Amino acid sequence: MKKYNVVGHSVRRLDAAEKATGTAMFSTDFTLPGMLYGKVLRSPYAHAKIVNIDTTEAEKLPGVKAVTTYRNTPREIFNTSATMTFTVPALKPVLDQYIFDNVVRYVGDEVAAVAAVSEEIAEEALQLIKVEYEELPTVFDPLEAMKPEAPVIHADCGEGKNIPGEIIKIPVGDLKKGFEECDVIIEKRFLLPIVKQVQMETQAAVAQVGVDGKITVWSTTQTPHPTRMIIAKIFGVPNSKIRVLNPPYVGGGFGVRIGLSAKAEPIAVALAMQAGKPVKIVYSRKEDFIASDTRHGGYVTVKLGAKKDGTFHALDLRAALNGGAYCSFSTETPGVLGAMGLSVYRIPNQSYFGHSVYTNTTPAGAMRGFGNPQAMFPIESVVDMLAEELGMDPLELRLKNIMKVGDPWCLPYPCNSTGLAECIEKGAKSIGWERRGRLNQPGAKKLRGIGVGVGTHCSNSWPFCVDYDNAIVTVQQDGSIHLASGVPDIGTGTSTALPQLAAEVLGVKLEEVSLTFGDTLSTPFDIGSHASRTCYAAGTAVVAAAKDARKQLLEYAGDFLKVSPERLEIKDSLIYITGQELVGDCAGTGVCQSGEERKSVTLQELAYHAHLRNKQFIGVGRIVPENAPPWHAHFAEVEVDTETGQVKVIKVVAAHDVGKAINPIIVEGQIEGGVLQGVGYAVTEEIRYDAKGRQLHNSLHKYMLLTAEDVPEIEAILIEANEPSGPFGAKGVGEAGLVPTAGAISNAVYNATGLRFYDIPLTEEKVFKALKGDGPATY
Amino acid sequence: MSAKILTFTLNGETTKVMVEPSDMLVDVLRDKLNLIGVKKGCGQGECGACTVIMNGEAVTSCIVPAMKAEGAVVETVEGIGGPGKYHPLQESFMDLGAIQCGFCTPGMIMSAKALLDQNEQPTREEIREAISGNICRCTGYVKIEEAVSAAAKQIKEGK
Ligand code: FES
Numbered sequence A: 001m002k003k004y005n006v007v008g009h010s011v012r013r014l015d016a017a018e019k020a021t022g023t024a025m026f027s028t029d030f031t032l033p034g035m036l037y038g039k040v041l042r043s044p045y046a047h048a049k050i051v052n053i054d055t056t057e058a059e060k061l062p063g064v065k066a067v068t069t070y071r072n073t074p075r076e077i078f079n080t081s082a083t084m085t086f087t088v089p090a091l092k093p094v095l096d097q098y099i100f101d102n103v104v105r106y107v108g109d110e111v112a113a114v115a116a117v118s119e120e121i122a123e124e125a126l127q128l129i130k131v132e133y134e135e136l137p138t139v140f141d142p143l144e145a146m147k148p149e150a151p152v153i154h155a156d157c158g159e160g161k162n163i164p165g166e167i168i169k170i171p172v173g174d175l176k177k178g179f180e181e182c183d184v185i186i187e188k189r190f191l192l193p194i195v196k197q198v199q200m201e202t203q204a205a206v207a208q209v210g211v212d213g214k215i216t217v218w219s220t221t222q223t224p225h226p227t228r229m230i231i232a233k234i235f236g237v238p239n240s241k242i243r244v245l246n247p248p249y250v251g252g253g254f255g256v257r258i259g260l261s262a263k264a265e266p267i268a269v270a271l272a273m274q275a276g277k278p279v280k281i282v283y284s285r286k287e288d289f290i291a292s293d294t295r296h297g298g299y300v301t302v303k304l305g306a307k308k309d310g311t312f313h314a315l316d317l318r319a320a321l322n323g324g325a326y327c328s329f330s331t332e333t334p335g336v337l338g339a340m341g342l343s344v345y346r347i348p349n350q351s352y353f354g355h356s357v358y359t360n361t362t363p364a365g366a367m368r369g370f371g372n373p374q375a376m377f378p379i380e381s382v383v384d385m386l387a388e389e390l391g392m393d394p395l396e397l398r399l400k401n402i403m404k405v406g407d408p409w410c411l412p413y414p415c416n417s418t419g420l421a422e423c424i425e426k427g428a429k430s431i432g433w434e435r436r437g438r439l440n441q442p443g444a445k446k447l448r449g450i451g452v453g454v455g456t457h458c459s460n461s462w463p464f465c466v467d468y469d470n471a472i473v474t475v476q477q478d479g480s481i482h483l484a485s486g487v488p489d490i491g492t493g494t495s496t497a498l499p500q501l502a503a504e505v506l507g508v509k510l511e512e513v514s515l516t517f518g519d520t521l522s523t524p525f526d527i528g529s530h531a532s533r534t535c536y537a538a539g540t541a542v543v544a545a546a547k548d549a550r551k552q553l554l555e556y557a558g559d560f561l562k563v564s565p566e567r568l569e570i571k572d573s574l575i576y577i578t579g580q581e582l583v584g585d586c587a588g589t590g591v592c593q594s595g596e597e598r599k600s601v602t603l604q605e606l607a608y609h610a611h612l613r614n615k616q617f618i619g620v621g622r623i624v625p626e627n628a629p630p631w632h633a634h635f636a637e638v639e640v641d642t643e644t645g646q647v648k649v650i651k652v653v654a655a656h657d658v659g660k661a662i663n664p665i666i667v668e669g670q671i672e673g674g675v676l677q678g679v680g681y682a683v684t685e686e687i688r689y690d691a692k693g694r695q696l697h698n699s700l701h702k703y704m705l706l707t708a709e710d711v712p713e714i715e716a717i718l719i720e721a722n723e724p725s726g727p728f729g730a731k732g733v734g735e736a737g738l739v740p741t742a743g744a745i746s747n748a749v750y751n752a753t754g755l756r757f758y759d760i761p762l763t764e765e766k767v768f769k770a771l772k773g774d775g776p777a778t779y
Numbered sequence B: 001m002s003a004k005i006l007t008f009t010l011n012g013e014t015t016k017v018m019v020e021p022s023d024m025l026v027d028v029l030r031d032k033l034n035l036i037g038v039k040k041g042c043g044q045g046e047c048g049a050c051t052v053i054m055n056g057e058a059v060t061s062c063i064v065p066a067m068k069a070e071g072a073v074v075e076t077v078e079g080i081g082g083p084g085k086y087h088p089l090q091e092s093f094m095d096l097g098a099i100q101c102g103f104c105t106p107g108m109i110m111s112a113k114a115l116l117d118q119n120e121q122p123t124r125e126e127i128r129e130a131i132s133g134n135i136c137r138c139t140g141y142v143k144i145e146e147a148v149s150a151a152a153k154q155i156k157e158g159k
């Protein structure tokens, strides 16, 4: 494998020092002179009409500077998610939200907001707002919400009662005939839970509106450029008069702020406009839970058929997801569920039919994996059931059917690379797959089991969504490099990996490169950080920009050194003629005489030489990324306590084909973090609602996050099946760690206990009940 | 009760600041003393982001009334090291990939420091217990645990 100077090395993150010393600035830390504090009044009802709203008392409270409701804010319809800026025609984005409306559709929906000189006064003012509600009928289950008698949550639903946007249908081959030709068919319906991103920094925004009408918003968004477009639409202000930026750090994302940070940005802007002062809004943890997007729960049905020899022949996948009260990403998420679910195995006859359904719960939107975990827990469960039915080893069955390079599939881009077979082989070896079936002594109270789950994902969202990147590389007058890219760093290491790519292409040390990112004013348009795309797609633009700058440098250096540019190479900021002895060359010594014959020149000398002749090297990268599938196989070993029902995950081996790890320690960290979120998805995490539509798990204490004491042994294995379309062979990795984990764990629980669960999380209570005779619930 | 001047030792310096009875230590540190390294992730003692060391113990400063800090010795991440003289925990967090979004990092480092100040050779279980009140949603804790044990070794060898 080719060795690089900067790429492929686990260099220290460029943001590490700021973050380790407490000097890193996040939106929640940001302040401005004269800044006010905004607070939001939220609906206590799951569905109601606002009959009257009286803000006079609140306005009179000393220290209150602005009060906003549906009456004095723009009546401009939007979607808090970035989907409204990147849905590809002929599909139309679903727009169904206002900053405030006169109907509230879930507990936590925005009713009014106040800006005051302190948070306490703002809170006090909220209590003084009098709202008269007329309660409306509610529905919380997606299947119920489709019934004719269900309340209408949003009226314009062309595809069926309470169904937002389009139903996604993906047909491949002849499904009916396919099933007729199968020897074994298994069909099961699964129930997926609603879970939350629980990024550590809650939603936050600081908005400033200048006397010239220009708007600046510092916020936690994962997509500053699309977010600017949304704000422009809401307030009827040109894009060019709005600046959206991260300050520059964001305390995690996991999808929750692709687009707006819930409604933090527009509410802060509306209040700032009215008050004439900057306004800061920071969601409380409870607000973050109840009033920012969750993952979609809902129902997923898998019908899988195979020939006697184990060849998969037909797959019917169906999904009805709980979209909550507003659309957000409710059309794209079922799309990815289907597209990914159909692309892991080579199956000639397939069909997907999926959509979301509006209910009176917190809106569901993007969360790491974006529909894919909802596909793969059911699919990988059914694959294991089929293996048992056929009397085959689950690994053998998978290896027989997994997608190979060049296989036809439903995705509109080719499968150029797959290291899945290698992932399966290496992962199996590491977990000790051969121990399976010999793990337990007769009569043991704690039963061990091993399970597997595999999958794929994407490396950006093209051609499903608008997806393009720009980057600019500017060689400074002293030969150092400035790089500008509009993507944020939400913790995934973008602000280190992108400079690594630029440094490698330009032949300079990493320290020579400095990056400006996550700011619409100082960077060209970039769609943002989502869909595991940042390193792959923004990285492709960075490589293109760096190559452009490099070409200009070498052309200029060719004239300077009087050789053809093709003969030049750059290393450690020194441009030299290849194949020539450099000893005795004056470059970099500062003692070159004019007229001396030169074999090399430093970037510093060259850039200054150019500067004195009115020239700067500026490289531009403008790309539309291709797309590429990352692959992964997870192996879980669990221990089930048959007396309590507790499922303890002992070890997870996560083998990932990442194409090429630009910074291996960062890649491992992405996988480990994704795995633990996947373990939580499988075993503990869930948001349930009471009969009135109130979340029962709306705090960190109630929402069962795993802590350091619960962490299983996690082993990340990196497979590098070079992806020709990616920068230095890389592909997406951010989301994949979460995708196959629940399937692997549920299969391990089956291996341990013989109990097949059709829903997660596998809580102590649920498993205990199943063990004590009720058996697992079916759906 | 009314506002009063709180006097305490903050990162080695005698500090005086006006506080209200309802003020929590986290808000005084962040808003009045501009120590933004003290993060706030929940305000309810449930995430650990606001962890500081008070009289040698790691505390979640969002549930400590500021007035309780009268006469106390308080350390925040800003006070434990910086360029040229990083604390071994800061070094190991930076080198071993224990930092992603960084929002949990200061609190995590302070919980770990409170442990290492008292226990030079913590076991894996003791490390896990010490940081069990600090939520990190990014890392899966794997590299954080490694970083804490590496720092412990470093400190011991440095002596
Ligand atoms: S902010 Fe103090 S524990 Fe979360």
Ligand code: FES
Pocket (backbone or CB within 6 Å): A200, A251, A252, A491, B098, B099, B100, B101, B102, B103, B104, B105, B135, B136, B137, B138, B139
């Ligand atoms: S690094 Fe993001 S929460 Fe720990």
